[in-house]
Amino acid sequence: xxxxxxxxxxxxxxxxxxxxxxxxxMLALYDKKVATIDLDLTSPGLHVIYQVNxxxxxxxxxxxxxxxxxxxxxxxDLTQQLQLPRGKLYFLGASMKPEEIAKLMKEGYSEKFFxxxxxxxxxxxGVDYVIFDTHxxxxxxxxxxxxxxxxxxxxxxxxxxxxxxTYVTAQILRKFKKxxxxxxxxxxxxxxxxxxxxxxxxxxLSVPVIGMIPFYPEVLQHRSRGVFILKHPKHPYALRIKEIxxxxxxxxxx
Amino acid sequence: MAKRHYFIPGRSESEAAxxxxxxxxxxxxxxxxxxxxEKVNAFERRLEEILDRLDDLEDRxxxxxxxLS
Numbered sequence: 207x208x209x210x211x212x213x214x215x216x217x218x219x220x221x222x223x224x225x226x227x228x229x230x231x232m233l234a235l236y237d238k239k240v241a242t243i244d245l246d247l248t249s250p251g252l253h254v255i256y257q258v259n260x261x262x263x264x265x266x267x268x269x270x271x272x273x274x275x276x277x278x279x280x281x282x283d284l285t286q287q288l289q290l291p292r293g294k295l296y297f298l299g300a301s302m303k304p305e306e307i308a309k310l311m312k313e314g315y316s317e318k319f320f321x322x323x324x325x326x327x328x329x330x331x332g333v334d335y336v337i338f339d340t341h342x343x344x345x346x347x348x349x350x351x352x353x354x355x356x357x358x359x360x361x362x363x364x365x366x367x368x369x370x371x372t373y374v375t376a377q378i379l380r381k382f383k384k385x386x387x388x389x390x391x392x393x394x395x396x397x398x399x400x401x402x403x404x405x406x407x408x409x410x411l412s413v414p415v416i417g418m419i420p421f422y423p424e425v426l427q428h429r430s431r432g433v434f435i436l437k438h439p440k441h442p443y444a445l446r447i448k449e450i451x452x453x454x455x456x457x458x459x460x
Numbered sequence: 461m462a463k464r465h466y467f468i469p470g471r472s473e474s475e476a477a478x479x480x481x482x483x484x485x486x487x488x489x490x491x492x493x494x495x496x497x498e499k500v501n502a503f504e505r506r507l508e509e510i511l512d513r514l515d516d517l518e519d520r521x522x523x524x525x526x527x528l529s
Contacts, residue, residue, distance in 0.1 A: 364507075374493070
């Protein structure tokens with residue numbers, strides 16, 4: 207059975223696309239079939255991390271949304287390109303054209319898109335996971351994406367603005383009875399040493415915290431040069447991503 | 461020829477109701493902000509205390525190591 211989830215954050219620059227790309231690769235390394243969809247339509251960035259050229263993106267998610275292209279024209283199979291030894295990784299990229307971005311921002315996407323794209327990806331590619339990399343912030347379209355997927359993973363940095371925004375988001379999702387989880391990202395090294403930091407945050411937000419990723423400058427520096435965990439599989443960052451993937455595979459699936 | 465999958469644009473009736481509910485929730489959430497801020501401030505103070513204790517512990521350990529060496 208396919209599981210869909212959004213990776214969301216209250217603020218931009220929280221590491222959503224980096225986490226999405228690395229987590230998707232890790233899930234593929236568990237021999238899973240994973241599709242990642244770039245829903246950060248105003249500033250798409252997943253293709254940069256995956257090193258997908260514009261020439262590979264003959265049709266985009268925007269074309270699919272307006273019925274101008276079939277799913278098969280939009281999906282890019284990255285398994286060979288990234289030299290994954292097992293599993294499958296698919297990518298659906300958003301258009302970079304300003305007029306396309308403006309059109310979608312004005313019109314928004316429809317609720318049924320989320321259900322249909324997941325069903326079609328399961329039918330055509332047999333995917334186990336569909337990950338939506340959303341636009342940051344608390345707005346109607348992003349909440350629609352969160353509410354239309356099975357589960358929500360909220361990425362949070364340990365600063366006041368982000369904690370406050372995540373608290374409010376968690377409150378809203380609870381009112382909708384939506385299951386959500388938090389991942390602490392870019393945690394300063396001194397704070398990362400605090401025993402049970404995850405428990406403390408979980409208590410504040412009333413949401414389970416399923417991962418804590420300290421700030422590693424080398425991850426930030428690497429950003430546009432491919433998927434970090436493929437280049438540095440033994441780096442502590444890769445282990446943190448593996449813990450989150452373990453949770454998804456063992457606790458969220460089925 | 462393999463089956464091709466298209467999305468048919470359009471909105472369902474249930475979507476309007478869901479969007480209205482989201483708007484209502486967003487408006488309600490904004491009115492609660494002062495209470496949220498109070499809770500987050502308390503959390504930050506608690507975290508600060510923990511970090512201070514951790515610094516203190518590290519200092520003591522360092523001094524102990526110096527004494528032992």
